[in-house]
Amino acid sequence: MVHPLVTQLRFARSEFVRCFAGVPPEDACRRIEPMNCLSWVVGHLASQEHFLWVQMAQGQNIAPGLRQLVGFGQPASTPPWDQMWDLWRSVTAAADRYLDGLTPEMLKTHLEWEGESLEEDIGIKLLRNIYHYWFHLGEAHGIRQALGHTDLPVYVGGMAEVRYAVRE
Amino acid sequence: MNRHPLVTQLRFTRSELVRCLEGVSAEDAMRRVMPLNCISWTIGHLANQEQGFWVLVAQGRLVVPDLNDLVGYGKPASTPPLDEMWAAWRTITQAADEYLDTLTTDLLQTHLVWKGAPRPENVGTMLRRNTYHYWYHIGEAHAIRDMLGHQDLPEFVGDMSQALYRPE
Numbered sequence: 001m002v003h004p005l006v007t008q009l010r011f012a013r014s015e016f017v018r019c020f021a022g023v024p025p026e027d028a029c030r031r032i033e034p035m036n037c038l039s040w041v042v043g044h045l046a047s048q049e050h051f052l053w054v055q056m057a058q059g060q061n062i063a064p065g066l067r068q069l070v071g072f073g074q075p076a077s078t079p080p081w082d083q084m085w086d087l088w089r090s091v092t093a094a095a096d097r098y099l100d101g102l103t104p105e106m107l108k109t110h111l112e113w114e115g116e117s118l119e120e121d122i123g124i125k126l127l128r129n130i131y132h133y134w135f136h137l138g139e140a141h142g143i144r145q146a147l148g149h150t151d152l153p154v155y156v157g158g159m160a161e162v163r164y165a166v167r168e
Numbered sequence: 169m170n171r172h173p174l175v176t177q178l179r180f181t182r183s184e185l186v187r188c189l190e191g192v193s194a195e196d197a198m199r200r201v202m203p204l205n206c207i208s209w210t211i212g213h214l215a216n217q218e219q220g221f222w223v224l225v226a227q228g229r230l231v232v233p234d235l236n237d238l239v240g241y242g243k244p245a246s247t248p249p250l251d252e253m254w255a256a257w258r259t260i261t262q263a264a265d266e267y268l269d270t271l272t273t274d275l276l277q278t279h280l281v282w283k284g285a286p287r288p289e290n291v292g293t294m295l296r297r298n299t300y301h302y303w304y305h306i307g308e309a310h311a312i313r314d315m316l317g318h319q320d321l322p323e324f325v326g327d328m329s330q331a332l333y334r335p336e
Contacts, residue, residue: 008296035314072323104335123333127177131184131303131325138307145204146315154241156300164174164276164292166336 003107004165005126006099011162012133013092016045018153019137023144028081032146039081041136041143043070046088048132052125053095056111056118062094063087102126172271173334174295180331181302182261185214187322188306192313197250201315208250210305210312212239215257217301221294222264225282231263232256271295273336 002010020028020038028038036044047066054060066087069077107123120128137155144152171179189197189207197208205213216235224230235256238246276292289297306324313321 012300032315035311107333107335120328121333123335124328124331127331127333128325128328131181134300134303135307135310135324138304138309139311140307141304142204142308142311142315146201146311155304156297159289159293159297162293162296164290164296166273166277 002100003102003104005107005123005130006102007162009099009126009130009133011159012130012137015155015157016133016137018157019140019144019155021153023081023149025081027147027149029078030147031076031078032143035139035143036076037078038140038143039079039084040070040077041140042081042088043079043084044072045133045136046084046091047071048129049095050091052111052129053098054091056113057098058094060094063091066091169269171269172273172276173336174276174292174299175268175271176331176334178268178295178299178302180328181299181306184324184326185211185302185306185309187326188309188313188324190322192250192318194250196316196318197253198247199316200245200247201312204308204312205245206247207309207312208248208253209239209246210309211250211253211257212248213241214302214305215253215260216240217298218257218264219260221280221298222267223260225280225287226267227263229263231259235260 020042023038028042031037043066046063047070050061050063050066051071054062068074069079070084102122107126108121110117110119110121111125112118118125141152141155189211192207197211198206200206212235215232216239219230219232219235237243238248239253271291276295277290279286279288279290280294281287287294310321310324
């Protein structure tokens with residue numbers, strides 16, 4: 001059984017995807033400065049998932065260079081739209097191989113990076129990842145409005161498939 | 169107090185909204201970057217959801233009448249005064265806490281009743297909806313601040329040491 005927090009992360013991902021439906025590639029790479037562009041946002045969220053759930057949790061690097069391109073604190077970039085979505089899909093699929101195995105006990109443990117245990121446990125990292133999605137989803141929605149996009153989706157969407165249930 | 173973990177997360181999220189908007193002047197808070205709503209509207213809008221969920225439906229009272237007409241979903245755009253919206257937010261969140269602090273895991277699986285009918289989402293799902301709604305608007309407000317030319321904005325998601333993951 002998938003842990004409820006993982007289900008919530010999947011919901012955040014699905015809402016994130018819903019926010020970008022219909023964005024033309026040329027608009028995805030347009031910056032409204034000083035903000036980053038929409039394709040950067042997609043890559044940035046992929047980068048966080050990659051670092052947490054693929055690199056640290058599984059010791060794999062399936063997206064070399066991604067962190068330098070769209071990571072926190074890196075110079076602004078306007079990466080290709082299709083490339084960022086391809087990476088996001090690859091990274092989230094790889095992340096799921098780890099996330100699907102999480103148990104309540106594991107959420108109180110800590111990932112390690114370069115021989116050091118992370119300060120935050122896996123449960124906090126999951127919450128942080130979820131909130132990070134929602135933050136950038138709101139930012140991206142603001143960017144889309146400023147780009148003149150209309151008929152945008154409304155948030156928060158339907159939660160019938162991710163309703164609260166005990167086992168946390 | 170043995171506060172429910174989901175309530176702790178909502179409180180953390182509220183504190184992140186406050187952190188996002190620190191230093192915003194009354195004038196800038198009422199400026200619209202069209203077609204987005206302004207920052208003061210956002211504060212009132214989030215207060216309005218809390219009032220609807222945790223004060224009106226949960227406790228059968230209103231502590232800030234007419235707020236829904238001013239900043240509710242689907243209402244015409246408005247540019248309310250910043251200090252009034254913060255005052256409303258503080259009044260409402262304080263009233264909401266009287267209910268939220270009583271929540272238990274069992275109560276989170278129940279449904280509030282409004283006008284004789286149970287709400288479609290259980291209380292736990294409403295809590296998550298409320299939390300995600302905050303994060304969405306924190307991201308949007310951060311984008312508005314960027315577009316208004318504000319500098320040295322805070323990074324998100326911030327320090328979660330006071331909102332640790334706790335299993336139920």
